[in-house]
Amino acid sequence: IYILALESSCDETAASVNKNGLEVLSNVVSSQVDLHKKFGGVVPEIASRKHLELLLPVIDQALEEAGIRFEDLDAVASTYGPGLVGGLLVTLTAAKTISFSLNIPLIGVNHIAGHIYANFIENPDIEKPLICLTISGGHTDLLYFENLRGYKILGRTLDDAAGEAFDKISRFLELGYPGGPAVEKAARSGDKTAIDFPRADLGDSYNFSFSGLKTSVMNYVNNEEQRGNEIDKNDLSASFQEAVVDSLASNIIKAVKEYDVKSVVLSGGVAANQRLREVISERIEKYNLDLYYPKLELCTDNAAMIGVAAYYQYLEHDFAPLSISADPALKL
Ligand code: ATP
Ligand code: MG
Ligand code: FE
Numbered sequence: 001i002y003i004l005a006l007e008s009s010c011d012e013t014a015a016s017v018n019k020n021g022l023e024v025l026s027n028v029v030s031s032q033v034d035l036h037k038k039f040g041g042v043v044p045e046i047a048s049r050k051h052l053e054l055l056l057p058v059i060d061q062a063l064e065e066a067g068i069r070f071e072d073l074d075a076v077a078s079t080y081g082p083g084l085v086g087g088l089l090v091t092l093t094a095a096k097t098i099s100f101s102l103n104i105p106l107i108g109v110n111h112i113a114g115h116i117y118a119n120f121i122e123n124p125d126i127e128k129p130l131i132c133l134t135i136s137g138g139h140t141d142l143l144y145f146e147n148l149r150g151y152k153i154l155g156r157t158l159d160d161a162a163g164e165a166f167d168k169i170s171r172f173l174e175l176g177y178p179g180g181p182a183v184e185k186a187a188r189s190g191d192k193t194a195i196d197f198p199r200a201d202l203g204d205s206y207n208f209s210f211s212g213l214k215t216s217v218m219n220y221v222n223n224e225e226q227r228g229n230e231i232d233k234n235d236l237s238a239s240f241q242e243a244v245v246d247s248l249a250s251n252i253i254k255a256v257k258e259y260d261v262k263s264v265v266l267s268g269g270v271a272a273n274q275r276l277r278e279v280i281s282e283r284i285e286k287y288n289l290d291l292y293y294p295k296l297e298l299c300t301d302n303a304a305m306i307g308v309a310a311y312y313q314y315l316e317h318d319f320a321p322l323s324i325s326a327d328p329a330l331k332l
Contacts, residue, residue: 001019001020001021001074001075001311001314002017002018002019002025002066002068002072002073002074002075003017003018003021003073003074003075003076003077003107003307003310003311003314004016004017004059004062004063004068004073004075004076004077004098004307005017005018005076005077005078005109005303005304005306005307005310006055006059006076006077006078006079006091006094006095006303006306007078007079007091007111007114007301007302007303007305007306008051008055008079008087008088008090008091009079009081009082009083009084009087009088009111009301010042010047010083010084010087010137010301011031011032011033011035011036011042011047011087011301012029012030012031012032012300012301012302013029013030013032013050013051013054013055013058013090014027014028014029014030014058014301014302014303014306015028015055015058015059015061015062015303016028016062016302016303016304016306016307017062017063017065017066017068017073017307018304018307018308018310018311020311021120021307021308021311021312022120022121022124022308022311024121024304024307025065025066025067025068026061026062026063026064026065026066027062027297027302027303027304028058028061028062028065028303029297029301029302029303030054030057030058032046032047032050033177033178035047035050036177037176037177040171040177041167041171041177042084044084044085044086044087045086047084047086047087048084048086048087048089048090051086051087051090051091052090055090055091055094056094059094062303070098070102071102073098073102073104074104074105074314075099075104075105075106075107075310075314075319076095076098076099076102076104076105076106076107077095077106077107077108077109077306077307077309077310077313078091078092078094078095078096078106078107078108078109078306079091079092079108079109079110079111079114079306080092080108080109080110080320080324080325080326080327080330081110081111081326081327081328081329081330082110082111082112082138082327082328082329082330082331083111083138083326083328084328085326085328088326088327088328089326092108092324092325092326096322096324099322100322105314105319106319106320106321106322106324107310107313107314107318107319107320108320108324109306109309109310109313110309110330110332111301111306111330112134112136112139112141112268112332113309113332114305114306114308114309115134115136115267115268115299115305116132116134116143116265116267116309117305117308117309117312118267118294118298118299118302118304118305118308119265119266119267119292119293119294120308121294121298121304121305121308122294122295122298123292126263126265126290126292127262127263127290128145128146128147128148128261128262128263129144129145129146129147129259129260129261129262130144130145130261130262130263130264130265131143131144131145131154131252131255131256131259131261131263131264131265132144132145132151132264132265132266132267133248133251133252133264133265133266133267133271134267134268135161135162135163135248135266135267135268135269135270135271135276136161136162136163136267136268136269136270137161137163137164137167137268137269138161138163138164139156139157139161139268140156140157140161140162140208140210140248141153141155141156141332142154142155142156142206142208142251142252142255143332144255144259144261148312151332153332154206154251154255155205155206155207155208155251156207156208157207157208157209157210158202158207158208158209159209159210159211160209160210160211160214161210162208162210162244162248162270163179163180163268163269163270164210165210165211165213165214165244166179166180166183166241166244166270167179167180168214169183169214169217169237169240170182170183172217172218172221173186173221173233173236173237175233175237180269180270180272180273181272183237183240183241184237184241184273184274184275186233186234186237186238187234187237187238187240187241187275188234188238189234190232190233190234190235190236190237190238190239191234191235191238191239192238192239192241192242193239193242194232194235194236194238194239195220195235195236195239196239197213197216197217197220197239197240197242197243198212198213198216198243199213199243199246199247199250200212200213200247206251206254206255208247208248208251210244210247213240213243213244217236217240220236221236241273241275242275244276245273245275245276245279245280246279248270248276248280249276249279249280249283252264252280252283252284253283253284253287256284256287256289257287261289262289262290263289263290263291263292264280264284264289264290264291264292265291265292265293266280266291266292266293266294267293267294267299268299269299269300269301270299271293271294271299272296272299272300277293
């Protein structure tokens with residue numbers, strides 16, 4: 001089964017061809033990072049226009065690298081939410097057109113499901129039940145999966161997403177864009193114990209909150225500047241990162257104690273963070289569980305993850321009508 005998958009929900013224009021779900025024949029990602037850098041964030045209108053321009057060449061490249069022609073395809077998939085509506089419409093419209101003209105099924109994929117399914121590309125046999133932490137630019141969700149069809153939301157962020165917190169702090173400290181990798185890089189040469197930032201206390205819940213931490217960082221910088229003190233951005237980044245990682249890891253440990261699970265799975269762009277991977281590995285070691293996370297290029301937005309999710313939907317004949325519309329606020 002050959003599936004062409006398309007993704008443009010944020011600022012990467014991406015296309016892939018997957019064979020039988022987990023075999024990724026091509027995975028082309030054209031990032032617009034340089035275009036949005038000077039604005040310090042994604043400008044939706046610029047992003048959608050650029051997706052329009054890049055999508056056809058990206059599709060051609062994905063087919064060519066896979067050694068596949070349009071006629072060989074068994075289905076075409078596109079993200080249909082959540083994300084920026086202008087971007088979503090670009091791949092969704094392209095996928096509808098391909099579906100209609102080749103008379104093959106159209107599969108509408110939830111972007112967040114895609115992030116989670118990215119884990120199966122390298123590890124098809126992840127044991128369930130599992131705890132999954134999805135941490136990205138727009139989401140911070142802690143989920144319990146009994147099996148892959150049924151899940152329960154244990155907690156989510158009450159304000160900023162984890163990736164959003166990294167991006168805002170990076171912008172505030174003028175470290176660069178995208179924020180996560182920039183803060184991580186600065187943190188590597190900093191002292192993580194330099195500043196003891198508060199961790200949000202949300203009682204018994206599995207929820208997260210990062211806006212208080214963000215304010216603490218800003219207050220700290222403003223106070224130090226008023227006193228005429230030099231700010232060490234590396235120490236600040238390391239201390240901030242440690243606070244984020246600590247609250248993410250603590251909720252995972254709490255969940256692992258309460259739920260009898262076999263595996264813990266990380267997904268989304270923030271799962272690329274090395275310090276996060278390290279701390280979670282250390283802290284779950286004694287629970288005798290397997291920890292999984294996708295390789296770096298499969299953590300951030302890509303089409304291969306959409307193709308994997310689409311394959312499982314294909315097996316269940318979970319096809320979309322041509323009338324399907326983009327849903328910017330789509331829930332899991
Ligand atoms: P969503 O998936 O919720 O719709 P998105 O697609 O914009 O949002 P992703 O592409 O999954 O999010 O991830 C991008 C986010 O991950 C950004 O906020 C970025 O700063 C963050 N990120 C990427 N690499 C790292 C890293 N090494 N450390 C921390 N954060 C990172
Ligand atoms: Mg992105
Ligand atoms: Fe994403």
